[in-house]
Amino acid sequence: MASNASDELIGTWVAGWAGARGYEARHEGRVHAALRHDTTEDWEYVIFDPSKEELLAVSETLKKHPSRRLTAFSEDIAGLVNLAGETGLQVAADDEVLMVTELASHDVEVPLPPDGFIFQIERDGTHAYVSLHPEDSQDIVAASGHVSAVSGYAIFDRIITAPDFRRRGLGSLTMRALASLAQEHDVDEGLLIASVDGQKLYASLGWTNLGSVVAFKA
Numbered sequence: 001m002a003s004n005a006s007d008e009l010i011g012t013w014v015a016g017w018a019g020a021r022g023y024e025a026r027h028e029g030r031v032h033a034a035l036r037h038d039t040t041e042d043w044e045y046v047i048f049d050p051s052k053e054e055l056l057a058v059s060e061t062l063k064k065h066p067s068r069r070l071t072a073f074s075e076d077i078a079g080l081v082n083l084a085g086e087t088g089l090q091v092a093a094d095d096e097v098l099m100v101t102e103l104a105s106h107d108v109e110v111p112l113p114p115d116g117f118i119f120q121i122e123r124d125g126t127h128a129y130v131s132l133h134p135e136d137s138q139d140i141v142a143a144s145g146h147v148s149a150v151s152g153y154a155i156f157d158r159i160i161t162a163p164d165f166r167r168r169g170l171g172s173l174t175m176r177a178l179a180s181l182a183q184e185h186d187v188d189e190g191l192l193i194a195s196v197d198g199q200k201l202y203a204s205l206g207w208t209n210l211g212s213v214v215a216f217k218a
Contacts, residue, residue: 005048009048017034017155021038046073062216066217081094107179111180153187153191
C-alpha cells in the first residue's frame with residue numbers, strides 16, 4: 001500500500017468527506033475544520049497526530065463551544081488519549097479506524113444488482129451516490145453510499161445498509177459499485193473511516209487499517 005497516515009492524507013480525507021456532505025470546510029495550520037450543519041450545527045476539528053500545544057488550543061475552543069468536537073488520528077492511541085487528558089479533553093468515541101485500499105484491485109464495471117433489486121446512481125462532478133432499492137418498493141433504500149474524488153484519492157462515506165436488509169451482501173455490492181464509479185476519475189487509492197461494524201466487511205474487500213480515530217469533547 002502506497003499511503004501512510006499523514007497530515008496531507010487527513011486533509012484529503014476531510015476535503016472529500018466535507019464535500020460529499022456539503023459541509024463548509026477550512027483549515028488553520030494543521031487543524032482542519034468542517035461545519036456539520038446537518039447534525040451539531042457547529043464545527044468539528046480534525047487533526048493528525050496532534051502535539052500537546054495543538055490539543056491545548058483546540059481544548060480551549062471546545063470549552064467555549066461545548067457542541068464542537070475534535071477528531072484526531074494517531075497510530076499511538078494510548079499516547080494520544082493521555083496527552084489529550086492532560087489538556088482537559090475527554091474521549092467521546094474511540095472505536096473507528098482510517099482504512100485505505102488500492103483501487104486498481106477493484107472492479108472497473110458497476111456490478112449487477114441481485115435479483116429483485118435495482119441500483120440508482122447519481123453523479124455530481126467528482127461526487128457520486130449509489131443506492132440499492134427493492135424492485136417492487138423503489139422508495140425504500142436497502143443500502144447506499146457516497147464517494148468523492150479528491151487529489152488522486154476516492155473518499156468513501158456513509159456506507160449504510162438498512163437493518164431489514166443486512167447479511168445479504170448488499171453492503172459489499174454497494175462498495176463495489178462505489179469503487180467502480182470512483183475509477184471514472186484520476187484516483188489511485190480509496191480512503192474511509194470505518195466503524196466497528198464496517199471494519200470486518202472492508203477488510204474482506206481488501207481495505208487496510210492505517211490507524212485509529214478518536215473523537216474528543218471538552
